[in-house]
Amino acid sequence: MDINSIIFWSLSTIAFICAIYTVIAKNPIFSAISLLVCFACIAGHYLLLNAQFLFIVHIIVYAGAIMVLFLTTLMLMNLNEESEKNKPAIAQIAALVVAVGLGLVLTLMVRKANLIVTLGPIPAGVGSIESLGKVLLDEYFYPFEFISVLLLSAMVGVVLLIKKDKPAELK
Amino acid sequence: MDSSFLIEKGVIILVVFSITMLIALYSTFAERVLAGYFQDRLGPNRAGPGGFLQPLADGVKMFTKEDFIPDTPNKWLFIIGPGLAMTTALMTSAVIPWGRQLTIGGYTATLQAADINIAMLYVFGVISIGVYGIMIGGWASNNKFSLLGAVRASSQMISYEVAMGLSIIAILMVSGSLSIHTIAEKQHGFIDWDWKGHFVWPSWYVFKQPLAFLIFLICAFAETNRTPFDLPECESELVGGYHTEYSSMKLGFFLFAEYVNMFISSAIISIVFFGGYNYPGMDWVTQHVGPNVATILGTVVLFAKVFFFIFFYMWVRWTVPRFRYDQLMNLGWKILMPLAILNIVITGIVLILTGP
Numbered sequence: 173m174d175i176n177s178i179i180f181w182s183l184s185t186i187a188f189i190c191a192i193y194t195v196i197a198k199n200p201i202f203s204a205i206s207l208l209v210c211f212a213c214i215a216g217h218y219l220l221l222n223a224q225f226l227f228i229v230h231i232i233v234y235a236g237a238i239m240v241l242f243l244t245t246l247m248l249m250n251l252n253e254e255s256e257k258n259k260p261a262i263a264q265i266a267a268l269v270v271a272v273g274l275g276l277v278l279t280l281m282v283r284k285a286n287l288i289v290t291l292g293p294i295p296a297g298v299g300s301i302e303s304l305g306k307v308l309l310d311e312y313f314y315p316f317e318f319i320s321v322l323l324l325s326a327m328v329g330v331v332l333l334i335k336k337d338k339p340a341e342l343k
Numbered sequence: 344m345d346s347s348f349l350i351e352k353g354v355i356i357l358v359v360f361s362i363t364m365l366i367a368l369y370s371t372f373a374e375r376v377l378a379g380y381f382q383d384r385l386g387p388n389r390a391g392p393g394g395f396l397q398p399l400a401d402g403v404k405m406f407t408k409e410d411f412i413p414d415t416p417n418k419w420l421f422i423i424g425p426g427l428a429m430t431t432a433l434m435t436s437a438v439i440p441w442g443r444q445l446t447i448g449g450y451t452a453t454l455q456a457a458d459i460n461i462a463m464l465y466v467f468g469v470i471s472i473g474v475y476g477i478m479i480g481g482w483a484s485n486n487k488f489s490l491l492g493a494v495r496a497s498s499q500m501i502s503y504e505v506a507m508g509l510s511i512i513a514i515l516m517v518s519g520s521l522s523i524h525t526i527a528e529k530q531h532g533f534i535d536w537d538w539k540g541h542f543v544w545p546s547w548y549v550f551k552q553p554l555a556f557l558i559f560l561i562c563a564f565a566e567t568n569r570t571p572f573d574l575p576e577c578e579s580e581l582v583g584g585y586h587t588e589y590s591s592m593k594l595g596f597f598l599f600a601e602y603v604n605m606f607i608s609s610a611i612i613s614i615v616f617f618g619g620y621n622y623p624g625m626d627w628v629t630q631h632v633g634p635n636v637a638t639i640l641g642t643v644v645l646f647a648k649v650f651f652f653i654f655f656y657m658w659v660r661w662t663v664p665r666f667r668y669d670q671l672m673n674l675g676w677k678i679l680m681p682l683a684i685l686n687i688v689i690t691g692i693v694l695i696l697t698g699p
Contacts (some may be wrong), residue, residue, distance in 0.1 A: 201482065208475075228464040236471025237501060240478070244497045247482050247490060301461060301521055331689075 187213035367602040381661040405595035415485035423597035424480020431473040432603040438462035442642035462523040481585035494583030496575035502675040507562035507681035533623035547618040570660040609652035
């Protein structure tokens with residue numbers, strides 16, 4: 173086993189364990205922290221694939237911004253094991269159906285996919301910020317712009333939702 | 344990957360680590376002496392000549408104090424918190440260029456641990472995960488004041504990261520690279536000459552992007568939790584903020600991480616905006632005295648700039664009073680962020696008008 177496979181398998185194992193613990197942890201804070209470790213492992217996978225930009229953006233966006241917001245919210249709500257009550261039966265059944273359905277779809281997709289892919293040596297510059305920028309703004313210019321408009325409209329929508337309650341509160 | 348490469352990088356990492364620790368250690372002393380000066384009193388002057396051994400005395404005190412862990416259900420998180428704060432504070436120095444090439448006996452060494460082409464983003468990544476130490480430590484303390492400090496720290500850091508990132512984009516547009524090494528090399532010397540030898544403009548980015556510098560500086564104060572943005576540990580409201588329950592070396596790690604952060608952010612400000620290891624007349628020194636002397640002089644100049652900014656942090660601490668929380672949020676979201684976006688637009692227009 174070369175060093176890359178050792179890193180790959182240890183990262184995968186940690187990511188897998190943390191993903192399972194995210195679901196089964198009783199304390200939501202532990203759940204969030206193990207999700208954070210899982211994100212870090214996936215970022216490590218990006219680095220193994222020579223995708224430096226994706227690696228660092230994954231860290232900044234998921235670990236640095238989204239999970240900080242999650243943790244802040246969890247801390248403010250002060251959720252802990254005592255406040256974690258059993259969910260009603262209907263919610264449990266719904267969660268089971270959704271999880272099984274999603275698992276089925278993923279399994280079918282993975283079975284159809286060509287799993288064993290032998291990659292040649294990665295050419296220099298693949299995954300670097302220069303090649304990524306060129307691909308995004310030359311080949312995929314319109315999808316890229318559409319996604320940014322979509323995100324902008326979502327942001328405007330959120331601001332509108334927050335503003336809606338203000339006048340009623342002031343009265 | 345040959346062994347000389349590993350040895351070179353290992354030596355650089357070790358030297359940078361020791362220098363960071365030493366500077367952080369003596370920053371605590373400098374801060375107390377300067378505080379004494381600004382408040383017209385003597386400051387620490389008992390331990391050693393002129394109080395010079397005071398940091399060592401502080402260190403011994405920190406190590407030998409009782410290591411108290413409060414009655415909390417999350418002892419592990421309580422211990423991980425300060426370690427995480429210290430680790431993330433030290434990680435950033437990996438991508439900082441401390442100088443140009445140094446040739447020793449035919450072997451050329453670059454005074455930088457890792458020159459990666461996403462260095463600027465790496466710095467932001469490390470800053471963005473830097474808040475976890477404070478958050479986890481503050482939450483695990485099982486104390487309302489600590490929790491409030493942790494929540495303040497996280498919301499403050501997220502808010503100011505936005506303006507900080509936007510202010511850096513203008514620099515990236517001018518330099519055309521995310522590598523801090525390239526950014527430093529683009530500010531070569533002190534003055535840009537055109538091909539005829541006429542004066543164009545000073546080459547340091549503070550003269551090309553003054554607004555970005557101002558925004559970055561303010562955000563750096565907020566990201567390092569220094570006054571006037573030290574709301575996470577605001578002692579007049581929150582006892583000690585996020586480190587209320589900490590004692591002994593765990594408290595020492597939190598306090599020390601702040602000084603390490605201060606040193607690293609001063610280094611980044613000096614390199615990105617004040618030319619780093621570039622100084623007026625460096626070409627003359629390279630030609631007439633030798634490249635090695637020029638490199639060492641450059642590193643000395645870089646550290647002089649860094650020391651100035653560390654002094655600036657302390658100067659501001661004893662000059663500007665603390666912000667109120669709503670003022671802090673208003674400044675970050677309603678003033679700095681629009682200004683940074685305006686700066687990007689202006690930079691884009693100027694680049695199109697003057698570009699090739």
